[in-house]
Amino acid sequence: MGSQWGQDKTYFRAKHEGYRSRAAYKLMEIQTKFGIIRRDDNIVDLGAAPGSWLQIERTLTDARIIGIDLNPIAELEGIETIEGNINDPEVVALVKSQLDVVSIVLCDAAPKLSGHRCYDQARIMDLNQQELRFACKVLKPGGNFVVKSFQGTDFPEFYAECKKNFYAVKTCMTKSTRKGSTELYIVAKNFIGPVVP
Numbered sequence: 001m002g003s004q005w006g007q008d009k010t011y012f013r014a015k016h017e018g019y020r021s022r023a024a025y026k027l028m029e030i031q032t033k034f035g036i037i038r039r040d041d042n043i044v045d046l047g048a049a050p051g052s053w054l055q056i057e058r059t060l061t062d063a064r065i066i067g068i069d070l071n072p073i074a075e076l077e078g079i080e081t082i083e084g085n086i087n088d089p090e091v092v093a094l095v096k097s098q099l100d101v102v103s104i105v106l107c108d109a110a111p112k113l114s115g116h117r118c119y120d121q122a123r124i125m126d127l128n129q130q131e132l133r134f135a136c137k138v139l140k141p142g143g144n145f146v147v148k149s150f151q152g153t154d155f156p157e158f159y160a161e162c163k164k165n166f167y168a169v170k171t172c173m174t175k176s177t178r179k180g181s182t183e184l185y186i187v188a189k190n191f192i193g194p195v196v197p
């Protein structure tokens, strides 16, 4: 069975099961493997549109969930949303004002790709750095962080930076990722805490 057929199956499965995108299965797999979310965890989801991860998160926690995206996120019951850039300090401030405790930061964000490999890789790494900074600003010590990244020359440096901030860091390639993609997730557990200058 070819990979194209496999992709179609995941796409149609997501439609059939009422998920907003096939990405839903990636978070399910990460949760099954790593148990990152518990029932009382407040979650902040970066790059959350159209919202399939938010749908899964709603089934995993009874606490609050905030989804953030450059694009509007169509209403989902029990989910708060912010339309904005994760790099905007006002967005960080808004999250802090809305949640006393953030236990989990999840990021499936991806920049628009140009097709120029070096340029795209640099933009992905830049976004990853912004996501890590965001997580370190809002997470409680002991909190968990999951971030989508891509294998490339700068990846080891970013991975090492995650290891400086979390006690347990692993990578995960999900089954629903398109064949041939260099996409992978970093699963970083147990935030060490903000570095005191």
Ligand SMILES: C[S@@+](CC[C@H](N)C(=O)[O-])C[C@H]1O[C@@H](n2cnc3c(N)ncnc32)[C@H](O)[C@@H]1O
Pocket: 020, 021, 023, 024, 046, 047, 048, 049, 050, 051, 052, 053, 054, 068, 069, 070, 071, 084, 085, 086, 087, 108, 109, 110, 111, 112, 127
């Ligand atoms: C692959 S989609 C996320 C899919 C989502 N996890 C789901 O399950 O529906 C990537 C999203 O990242 C968002 N994004 C990219 N850069 C961003 C940024 N700087 N700030 C906020 N959102 C961003 C895009 O607008 C896009 O909606």
